[in-house]
Amino acid sequence: MTQSAQRIPNEGNSVSGTIMTVDDSPSMRMLLRAALTDLGYKVLEAEDGLQALDRLGGLAPDLLITDINMPRLDGFGLIEKLREQDRHRNLPILVLTTESSDEKKQRARSAGATGWIVKPFHPDKLAAAIRRVLH
Template structure:
């Protein structure tokens, strides 16, 4: 079963992600910010990371940069899930190494399709 790490400082958003992705057949782990995600990733290797951008301690851009700096996570797909939709933010996420971008609120079917697309 494909394991996904959902990183968002909003507990309700993490719960929505868990409900949507579990229903689509994925196993979902959660972290409340980039720091917590990196701590979890020290001992785990998910198939995909979904991250918010605006979070305390370590934001999504910082998390993506940290993942890309580590050999074992250099090629892991990272989807950005955020309320932000500016071209500048999208470009910055791409430059950091994001695989794709999904705007909140998300459609569960489209999210599951995007996850399947990047994790084949």
């Protein structure tokens, strides 16, 4: 992994930062990578919660975007495990999922999620959600 990333200005507004995406769908990770790099972010990826925890290691991304339904460790479990760690206690976490029930949203909030986006996402809505939690 390189330490530097080329930033792509978005309509004159240069954004910087690193976002980790966690989703078991390769196509969803690809869509997120395209949208986020277009916004100027460096993107780290993981296929599920266990891989995310492993890849985070000593890293401290600016934001984590996670799916809920994944093998090995789902999004709820990932959020809970991150919130147990001092260095990730305040990490903004957006849930990106096909789930939209109030019960799932409340469970995500209780686990420590910062926000919620329903799939399929629109890049402008994703950008707005990121701005809300990062600024």
